[in-house]
Amino acid sequence: MPHSRRAFVATLGGVALSGCLGQFGESAGPGEEGDLESASLLLNFQPGGLHAHYYAALERGYYEAEGIDLEAIESGQGSDFSAQQVALGNTEFAITSGDQVLNVNSQDGLDLRCVSVVMQQGPTVVFTARDAFGEELTDASQLEGVTVGSGPGMVRTMTESFLDHHGVLESVEYVDSGFDTVQQLLAGEIDAAGGVFSDVIDAEHQDATIDVLPVNEVIPSYGHVVGVGESYLEENPETVRAFIRATARGAAWAHQNPEEAIDVLVDHEPELGEVRENQLDKWIAMSTEYMLSEAVSEHGWGWNEPEPWEATHETLEAGDFLESEVDPDAIWTNEYIDEESEYVGDYATVVSE
Template identity: 25%
Template sequence: MKKTGLAILIAAAFAASLTGCQKQEKQAANGETGSLKKVTFVLDWTPNTNHTGLYVAQEKGYFKDAGLSVEIVQPPEDGAEVLVASGKADFGMSFQDTMAPALVGDDALPITAVAAVIQHNTSGIISRKGEGMASPKGLEGKKYATWDNPVEKAMIKDVMESDGGDFSKVEMIPSTVTDEVSALKTKSVDAIWIFYAWAGIKMDLEGLDTDYFAFKDINPVFDYYTPVIIAGNDFLERDPETARAFLGALSKGYEDAVKNPEEAAEILLKAAPELDEKLVMKSQKYLADQYQADVDVWGYIDPERWNRFYNWLNEKGLSKAEIPENTGFSNDYLPQ
């Protein structure tokens, strides 16, 4: 009886051990760490207030509650899109305008925008106050710091012509701007394309009086989505439930940043202590009204607005191949 009992115990222990090994192997194959599934998110740039919801969700355990272990990594030189498309990252941050070349043609990347971080385009042109550049026409004869991007230049041409201006009269200076405030103060340039939530707030904090116009206020076509969360198409097809779990947890992070921007700013500063505290605090308060704005669910992408911008690219010949309607985005993975 004792030998039989011992044999049963050994067999049971072996079976439990085998089951545990099989479970670990399955978790490893699925990218899981312990009981949590590993997800990799690649930023578009160094940490800033566009990313706050990500860090809030991490700090408050929303990812863990969703069964996820999220690793946040810096982007490579060729950007988040390539890393996500290759499957080396599950999610990343991109922009509707810079995504466009990756969506069509022979070298298209298998990526999809699955959430809008901010509901409206907060970018525009900033200049020193009182020098005539409060509206686009005023850029005539002025030095503009350009990235020499065809879409960038076409947008400036569009808003200038709608204001009665002549784009050919703008002095295009190759952009080497690393500090927008210094660039304007030293008059190395007269006008810079900025995202107001960061560079515009910084101008104000450093006491530089400026004029500013937003592209979306002049032409609604330019109220496109910037930035957006992207995911790899293979990942979305293979594991839609993990995608939904991730975005569900992430949405809680951004909702918290809307409700309590000061607390959210402190969490971002904890994750990235090298950032300027005053800038982060003021930027966070500005973005609290922008993350969700006029939609019921954080992250929602309006098909009409998405298509309107890509249709404009098509009409202007700014896409290497025509971008079909409803290409490159999905609301299917957002919380319902």
């Protein structure tokens, strides 16, 4: 593979077999009895709290129970990179973002499908530090004439669209704050920031009072999604269904056991021990606020709806983000979401118990 691989293979011998979510249960996996289908998962970024459920599913044997030998959970280099790699067939599964699924499908020769939506609403937010801003941020009109900073790419595109929707884009000074947005905000170098909800948690862990305006309320979109290359999808449909079932089960267990889930994550990624509470807060925010939706309650974990794809496509097209025409309704599918599975179809009920 053309990128570095960090493999973390779980030792399953000591996995407890008691408890509802702890039991392997019956497998509807892709292989014959005793056979495992090898696969790897490429994350969108370096492992952290937002990825806790994959490690939980691996450690607790849920992938194995579904007939999958998940050989590696690989550290990522961005959603654009993971989307390209899975479209090229260099990994079986990848965590990417809705905008990058659209972007990759606009490139010649690359076909990628979203088979499951992990983050049911977009993570982009506009936020301020109350002490530096001078007042609580409750309305976008308060941003008129201020300096707004963010990194490049989709966050900037979504933030600018949000500001434009509220009629304040032309009045702000928009600067590229790179990957140092939070620190520039807290230092008073910028008045407001465009970022994602995990940036807010980073700022709050530095004892700042942060006020937030969610961009998703204006521009519906999806955050993390599971991407699979078209050819792999056609050749391995049952493995894809099995992967979604196991991942949903891992998410349910991690939702109900957040402290233990972060312990599993830190066991695999010891350097995260120094920021354990930060990663815990990120997982709790993601699992309680971003993984659930009306679609999940009605259909199951990972369900796609057309509206967020269409809204994201419209935003990207307006920003000249796409290389060529792409049909937003052709890049996702719910075909591999097993609504009959307890941890998929009844996910919302399971995690509420």
